[in-house]
Amino acid sequence: MLEGRAPWEYAALLATMPWMKKLPHGDGHPVLVFPGLGAHDFTTAPLRAMLDSLGYTTQGWGQGFNFGPRAGVLEKTKADLIELHRRHGRKVSLLGWSLGGIYARELAKECPELARCVVTLGTPFTGHPRATNAWRFFEMVSGHASNDPELMAQIRKAPPVPTTSIYSKSDGVVAWRCSVNEPSPLAENIEVQASHIGLGVNPIALYALADRLAQPDGDWQPFEPKGARRWFYKTPVRP
Template structure:
């Protein structure tokens, strides 16, 4: 990404495409037989964090899917996500510690949009308690106004996006296996702001999804299940091969040059 222009917020065309989000839920219902063939988990605890100005109801589909896949799933239970207000991150970390103690196992963290920021920051603070981090449409790099939600963030949180003291460290990759799931047709967040620096323990997975529907999009759900099913201590990068090339159609190379690079 070096030498490229600073990512901009998605344009009106992509923003209008966010209207397809309800259809992504229907797509998940229609493809349920396929989703039920997603990798089964080992029962370890998973906490799911909602996006900006939303609550646990919006992650119900994702949590029920993961529960069906064999995980002990938990909501964040902090009400509406109004940003990292005083005490919120601390309460989330306490919950992770509690689940780690009660289950005797590391906790995986899944965050949608702003919820992914919580997941990443908690993993940085509690690496011995966190097994893996998965984010969906989470903007952890680039300019904080490279989204169509920054005004909503300022209204909900009561603070300017540039004033968050964590901005300088958000881009730093958590010290645990980390996956960023993103979409080039995201109408809320500039997809380039979701690109993770890839290492042996960090990766990017591109799906065909809207921002508002990503947490209930069938390809995103399958990818989350696949990532969580990695044996602890034996994490490997997502395999885009298989199913006679179908995976390569559903999960494109996030580093390719493409149609929506300038949107």
């Protein structure tokens, strides 16, 4: 029921396109975008097109459907990050939707010198590993157990770079408490009203995303919406 809002969120995006052009613009740095569980680069195409129009250079993950960390997947994401950094001579922002956010966070931990910031959309990185409606599908397609204590302890740690979790309490797939960073000088949480499937096209979520990516490298500040925008966000958020 909650996820039935996604088509309306996409319609809202189309209706607000003139306003979206006024979002905070980027400085041309590269952004590597990871899709959610069972999703493909085509699901992030509208999101990447919006970021491209704001001045970023985006790249999809290029590995077909995301069926979890199967053999070679994580190695390929690391190679892509290294190549993007080499090609552009700049740090890369890492953006992940749902499971894709896990890849973004883990890459930033492994290669913090290459990562400018991390932004996740509805990503479950803490709390009970089965507090999502997709854990059975994850185990079936990935071959990994979703309740591995050692793995969960690793995932729960925030990367040593500016990290933002954008999430919704009305997410119909991921329990919202699983998407909340622990308080940290470089980690924050932004609550929006959105469905899980619609987070990548929801205008309110996209404004927060654009604002975060536009932060100057080396001068990151927590999200602080101004004026009427404050009505649309709740931040900071504690578990």
